[in-house]
Amino acid sequence: MIESWSTDETDPAARGNAFGAAWGERVRATLTEYEELFAGRNVGAATVQQLSEASREVVAEHAPEILAEIDGVAAGAGIAPWQAMALSARTEILARASVVTEECSTAVFIPADGRSPRTVQTWDWYSQMAHETVVRSQPAPDGARIVTFGEFGQVAKIGVSSRGLGVHFNILQHTTDGSQPGVPVHVLTRMILDRAGTLAQALEIVDSVPLGASTVLTVVTREPAAACVELSPAGWAAIRAVPGEPLLHTNHFLDPALAAGETPATAFSTTRERLAYLDGRGSAVEISDPLARVSALASEEPGSICVDPDTRRAPGDRPETKATFTIDVDRCELGFAPSHPRNIGAEQWRTATALVPA
Incomplete structure (x- = not known):
């Protein structure tokens, strides 16, 4: 289930407190899931707190307003500030684990005639987690508005702003992950949604912060422009995107220099099969109607973007497709459903707009 929450509160601490109070049970449940995930990957509670506190220090320097919101969530939900930070720093904490994780497939198409970009993403995560998530609608510091999806307590993941900028999110892994404290990638996503209106502005934000873990953020704007921004502690x-050609990404680096330091994938990885599937379905990504675009990518065949739990893997290490998203930067709209593309019909498909009412 994907819940919805909307607020006009402009004070970050008050906004976080209100969210924590409204969804405290879900925030605490998500925290418990992550505590179990960390422990199952030999990242002990003391290490989690240490990494969370280090993340707090970096966020305080680069995005103090976001830290104030995270602390507000902690107060509202009745958890410690470092525990609230752990939810948005989960990628950085998992970077200390020896297990390679896999998450998500993203596709973007910019028509050659300058019309609006089309996007689609599947969000994959562990079967035992994230049964309930949330789409939040709230003000940005400059008076714009953002809509963002995430797990309960996370500041952002996939989203769009009223400036006509959207962000998709896929995990990556590099041998330098965990080598230094950095701005958590979920916080970086939020910084881009809060502050940027163009691809150039988004890249300036990326270039201004240290990173502690790897991810690819696919930034799309109504210029029109788009780029898969591959991130790692070693650089970005x-x-x-080239107009008229699909821009595709799964869970391996495409930049040759960064790919040279990539953590090897597991024997169960489907990242290259999913990328090949998207490459063979480029015409589907071109479809202008979001739900029709999603439906055209639905498939039961092996190697599609629909990820099912693999019974060859340990029970706590089975990713699956949990949700599907599209972003319309002209309408500033996030489309979503808590399902595989192959299971989504009109009755499941929902939208949330970041447009500020006139």
């Missing part, structure tokens, strides 16, 4: 690279 932007793979820019």
Whole structure:
């Protein structure tokens, strides 16, 4: 289930407190899930607190307003500030684990005639987690508005702003992950949604912060422009969209320099099969109607973007597709459903707009 929450509160601490109070049970349940996940990957409670506190220090320097919101969530939900930070720093904490994780497939198409970009993403995560998530609608610091999806207590993941900028999110892994404290990638996503209106502005934000873990953020704007921004502690690279050609990404680096330091995938990885599937379905990504675009990518065949739990893997290490998203930067709209593309019909499909009412 994907819940919805909307607020006009402009004070970050008050906004976080209100969210924590409204969804405290869900926030605490999500925290318990992550505590179990960390422990199952030999990341002990003391290490989790240490990494969370280090993340707090970096966020305080680069995004103090977001830290105030995280602390507000902690107060409202009745958990410690470092525990609230752990939810948005989960990628950085998992970087200390020896297990390689896999998450998500993203596709973007910018028509050659300058019309609006089309996007689609599947969100994959562990079967035992994230049964309930949330789409939040709230003000940005400059008076714009953002809509963002995430697990309860996370500041952002996939989202769009009223400036006509959207962000998709896929995990990556690099041998330098966990080598230094950095701005958590979920916080970086939120910084881009809160502050940027163009691809150039988004890249300036990326270039201004240290990173502690790897991810690819696919930034799409109504310019129109788009780029898969591959992030790692070793550096970052932007793979820019070419109008008339699909821009695709799964869970391996495409930039040659960053790919040279990539953590090897597991024997169960489907990242290259999913990328090949998207490459063979480029015409589907071109479809202008979001739900029709999603439906055109639905498939039961092996190697599609629909990820099912793999029974060859340990019970706590089975990713699956949990939700599907599209972003319309002209309408500033996030489309979503808590399901595989193959299971989504009109009755399941929902939208949330970041447009500020006139």
